[in-house]
Amino acid sequence: MQLASFIRAMKFAAAAMSAATLLIGAATPSHAQAKAKAAAPESTTGTVRLHIVKAGFIVGVGGGSGTLNFRGHNYPLSVSGVGIGSLGVAAVDLRGTASNLTSPAAIAGSFGGAGAGGTFVGGGQVATLQNGNGVVLQLSGAQAGFQISLGLAGMNIALAR
Secondary structure, three states, rough: OHHHHHHHHHHHHHHHHHHHHHHHHHOOOOOOHHHHHHOOOOOOOOOEEEEEEEEEEEEEEEEEEEEEEOOOOOEEEEOOOOOOOOEEEEEEEEEEEEEEOOHHHOOEEEEEOOOOOEEEEOEEEEEEEOOOOOOOOOOOOEEEEEEEEEOOOEEEEOOOO
């Protein structure tokens, strides 16, 4: 009788150990799953909204504010800049993307672009600009006011505090 009880206890213990091993194995990711998750790239693109007011006669100045949304967080931005060959006063609301972001701080810097364009009330603006960190802004939006720009325009973006 004791031998039969011992064998039954051993079978029960073996079954319990097998069940525990299955439960633990099912709850943890496989090595391949963990490696794939670690190798998955994080997003390097965010969305940008900017409000800029520009004024100028020969030399134009502008400033404004905005927001970068990157990896689910909003970061306030400040915008400043100087353009050569400007005439008029205008405000513009721009929306678009910022790509090649390694961190929110990568958006900070001087963005440059060259071009000629004129806008009257209700005109549109489209721009693709890049900074020294490799961040590329693709922006579009509506401009209100009157401004003609005939030369290079620079824009500086900083993370606002």
